[in-house]
Amino acid sequence: MSPRFTDWSIALAVGFAFGSGIFSLVSGRPEQWPVFALHGMAGLWLLLLLWGKLRRVLPRLLDPRRRDRATLFGTAALIVVALALGSGLWWVFGGDLFVAGFNLLNWHILLGIGLTLAVSAHMIARAKPLRGGDIHGRRRMLHASALILGGAALWTAQQSLGRRLVLPARRFTGSREAGSYAGNAFPSTSWIADQPRPIAADRWRLSIGGAVALPLTLSYADLLIEQDQLEATLDCTGGFYSTQIWQGAPVERLLKRAGMLETARWVSFVSVTGYRWSLPVAEAATALLATHVGGAALTHDHGAPVRLVAPGRRGFEWIKWVARIEVRTERDAGQILSLYTSSFSPAGRGEES
Numbered sequence: 001m002s003p004r005f006t007d008w009s010i011a012l013a014v015g016f017a018f019g020s021g022i023f024s025l026v027s028g029r030p031e032q033w034p035v036f037a038l039h040g041m042a043g044l045w046l047l048l049l050l051w052g053k054l055r056r057v058l059p060r061l062l063d064p065r066r067r068d069r070a071t072l073f074g075t076a077a078l079i080v081v082a083l084a085l086g087s088g089l090w091w092v093f094g095g096d097l098f099v100a101g102f103n104l105l106n107w108h109i110l111l112g113i114g115l116t117l118a119v120s121a122h123m124i125a126r127a128k129p130l131r132g133g134d135i136h137g138r139r140r141m142l143h144a145s146a147l148i149l150g151g152a153a154l155w156t157a158q159q160s161l162g163r164r165l166v167l168p169a170r171r172f173t174g175s176r177e178a179g180s181y182a183g184n185a186f187p188s189t190s191w192i193a194d195q196p197r198p199i200a201a202d203r204w205r206l207s208i209g210g211a212v213a214l215p216l217t218l219s220y221a222d223l224l225i226e227q228d229q230l231e232a233t234l235d236c237t238g239g240f241y242s243t244q245i246w247q248g249a250p251v252e253r254l255l256k257r258a259g260m261l262e263t264a265r266w267v268s269f270v271s272v273t274g275y276r277w278s279l280p281v282a283e284a285a286t287a288l289l290a291t292h293v294g295g296a297a298l299t300h301d302h303g304a305p306v307r308l309v310a311p312g313r314r315g316f317e318w319i320k321w322v323a324r325i326e327v328r329t330e331r332d333a334g335q336i337l338s339l340y341t342s343s344f345s346p347a348g349r350g351e352e353s
């Protein structure tokens, strides 16, 4: 392939890995497995492309007389690519590593974002537009397609190799099993650092408002009256999952009691810290406001007195320490920001209850 075509392919592969990586964070239903497959294939396609690029630039990197500032930048970029690829593969093959409080998967995501920024900057500074000659020609096209197919083939081979090796149990999301069916004895985590004070169940109240006919305020005892059980898997984007028997009040029943209006489209769950997320009405009806896990009352770390259990959604959407349900007629554009600001609110820092 022509150097330009290789460079543009690399940019495309990085863009694809980045896009599918971000999309994977909100993918948790089994039928969404292709997101993860495409992500792995894009990463391995990139690996093959880099081989070609390295063969081209290596002489320049190794010869001090041919180095300039751009060489330095290029070398740094190569190292970040290697680390991003290596961390993804190492995670998939069962490795782990804690550096500065982040595990391998956390680092992989940070490196992936860093790499995407670096490649974007590099393209803005140096990219040369593609010319007809770069893409025309049967051999060139065959070569380019072979690399894409090669990425897919490598991914398939890696999957079957992974099945043959003794690796930690892994879901299609890449997350590893932890403390399933062991009640409160599974890992606890926050998106950033939400750390509210423990909440006394007898003083806690749940308010239900927004697009409802009868705004309600319920006590913990109210939630204990008619409970359901649900088996569901909490799958954290930080790389662990835990399947549990959850017990609590079905959200559907609470919405009925509050007289949800015809115009309702989204149901938003709000934590005492301000951390919030919403589900479409139909999906909210399948969720549970859990008070218990594995037969025991939730511990504070797991969101006591009440946390959201949203089957098929990633862990970060399972709001802990829920204080309010807000029925909405429109999407909640501000919820993403709430994930990042809640830890800095007084309640999120544990300064008030």
Ligand code: HEM
Residues within 6 Å of the ligand: 014, 015, 017, 018, 020, 021, 022, 024, 025, 036, 037, 039, 040, 041, 042, 043, 044, 046, 084, 085, 088, 089, 091, 092, 108, 109, 111, 112, 113, 115, 116, 155, 158, 172, 173, 174, 175
């Ligand atoms: C942009 C540069 C990136 C590259 C080159 C890259 C590459 C890779 C590779 C090669 C793997 C191993 C996949 C396999 O062989 O099955 C992987 C796994 C993974 N990556 Fe990335 N990645 C990038 C960015 C990201 C980002 C930005 C995220 C999330 C926001 C992410 C999330 C993941 C996850 C969750 C896995 C594990 C998935 C699994 O087990 O199949 N990656 N990545």
Ligand SMILES: Nc1nc2c(c(=O)[nH]1)N[C@H]1C(S)=C(S)[C@@H](COP(=O)(O)O)O[C@H]1N2
Residues within 6 Å of the ligand: 186, 187, 188, 189, 190, 191, 192, 193, 194, 234, 235, 236, 237, 271, 272, 273, 275, 301, 302, 303, 314, 315, 316, 317, 318, 319, 320, 321
């Ligand atoms: N209020 C609030 N709820 C939250 C979080 C948070 O930071 N604040 N973290 C989320 C994340 S990222 C995950 S994975 C799960 C973790 O639940 P656990 O601590 O019970 O394992 O809670 C979710 N609910």
Ligand SMILES: [Mo]
Residues within 6 Å of the ligand: 189, 190, 191, 235, 236, 237, 238, 315, 316
């Ligand atoms: Mo998480």
